[in-house]
Amino acid sequence: MSVATFDARVIAAFGRHLLVREASGRSLKARPFGRGLGAVCGDEVRCRNDPHHGEVHVLEVLPRRTALYRSNARGGGEAVLANLTRLLVIIAPLPPPDPFVADRYLAAAESAGIAATPVLNKSELGIDAALRTQLEVYATAGYEYLTVSAATGEGIDALLATCAGQVAALVGQSGVGKSSLVHQLAPGAEAEVGSLMRDEEGRHTTTVSRLYELAGGGQLIDSPGVRDFAPAIDRLDPRHLGFIEIARLAASCRFLDCRHMREPGCAVRQAVEVGLMDPRRYESYRRLRRLAEELTARW
Numbered sequence: 001m002s003v004a005t006f007d008a009r010v011i012a013a014f015g016r017h018l019l020v021r022e023a024s025g026r027s028l029k030a031r032p033f034g035r036g037l038g039a040v041c042g043d044e045v046r047c048r049n050d051p052h053h054g055e056v057h058v059l060e061v062l063p064r065r066t067a068l069y070r071s072n073a074r075g076g077g078e079a080v081l082a083n084l085t086r087l088l089v090i091i092a093p094l095p096p097p098d099p100f101v102a103d104r105y106l107a108a109a110e111s112a113g114i115a116a117t118p119v120l121n122k123s124e125l126g127i128d129a130a131l132r133t134q135l136e137v138y139a140t141a142g143y144e145y146l147t148v149s150a151a152t153g154e155g156i157d158a159l160l161a162t163c164a165g166q167v168a169a170l171v172g173q174s175g176v177g178k179s180s181l182v183h184q185l186a187p188g189a190e191a192e193v194g195s196l197m198r199d200e201e202g203r204h205t206t207t208v209s210r211l212y213e214l215a216g217g218g219q220l221i222d223s224p225g226v227r228d229f230a231p232a233i234d235r236l237d238p239r240h241l242g243f244i245e246i247a248r249l250a251a252s253c254r255f256l257d258c259r260h261m262r263e264p265g266c267a268v269r270q271a272v273e274v275g276l277m278d279p280r281r282y283e284s285y286r287r288l289r290r291l292a293e294e295l296t297a298r299w
């Protein structure tokens with residue numbers, strides 16, 4: 001007996017508990033059929049109704065157009081979100097921003113071919129000199145940043161325009177306001193998915209990424225907050241690790257395989273020395289480069 005298959009989109013993933021949305025718009029609980037089948041939020045998957053248990057089985061993850069990868073505990077890369085076209089890296093005056101986390105998300109996006117936009121939320125709290133500098137540094141590097149407030153609604157229209165027709169994911173430290181922004185951008189979405197995604201004790205799970213439909217077309221993914229983010233090293237472009245200003249400068253380095261650390265004739269280090277590249281961004285690059293070397297040395 002052959003059982004018809006159908007394609008669906010993973011709209012939430014909590015370990016092996018998946019929520020998929022089929023073409024009709026219906027959301028169904030599903031689980032991967034077979035070990036080693038790792039589906040993440042945003043994946044397109046081929047499914048089958050298991051006639052015996054009334055379950056939906058995910059048989060296959062369809063080829064990903066893009067994916068955001070992080071390093072797992074063993075130093076290997078694992079996909080966390082799939083098929084993104086835009087990464088919104090959310091920062092805020094509170095909790096105290098860690099610019100290295102934002103830089104690492106930006107680097108991972110660049111290396112994955114995903115457009116990235118830094119977004120400052122909670123703008124109504126005021127932007128101090130340090131934060132203003134961080135934003136200007138992004139602008140100089142080549143990022144167009146947005147300033148918004150989920151609390152007052154400031155900048156929400158511009159953010160919505162940035163997300164139109166995209167598969168956009170919000171990432172960033174815990175507490176920066178990702179879920180609040182999703183609420184503003186896709187009102188009513190939370191209630192729809194919330195009832196379907198509960199853990200074994202029946203509580204709503206808060207540690208999953210969730211995909212919502214935008215009224216004007218496109219999708220938005222809310223992701224759990226993080227304390228740190230380590231991109232998958234082997235997914236980063238070895239020439240610049242995803243730092244867009246270094247990608248531009250590297251063309252002028254003396255050596256093609258310059259790592260921009262201690263090499264003679266390094267245009268990147270020179271740019272830092274004369275104030276053409278931000279020293280903090282460069283420090284961020286150096287930390288990531290050292291992390292890359294530690295992970296490669298270990299394996």
Ligand SMILES: Nc1nc2c(ncn2[C@@H]2O[C@H](COP(=O)(O)OP(=O)(O)O)[C@@H](O)[C@H]2O)c(=O)[nH]1
Nearest residue numbers: 121122149150151174175176177178179180225
């Ligand atoms: N003042 C202010 N607080 C905000 C804003 N957006 C979110 N918050 C608050 O920040 C806290 C964390 O928000 P949440 O959306 O859960 O952050 P997440 O962890 O990034 O999803 C909550 O107390 C929100 O009410 C904002 O624009 N201004």
Ligand SMILES: [Mg+2]
Nearest residue numbers: 178179224225
């Ligand atoms: Mg949240």
Ligand SMILES: [Zn+2]
Nearest residue numbers: 253258260266
């Ligand atoms: Zn160099």
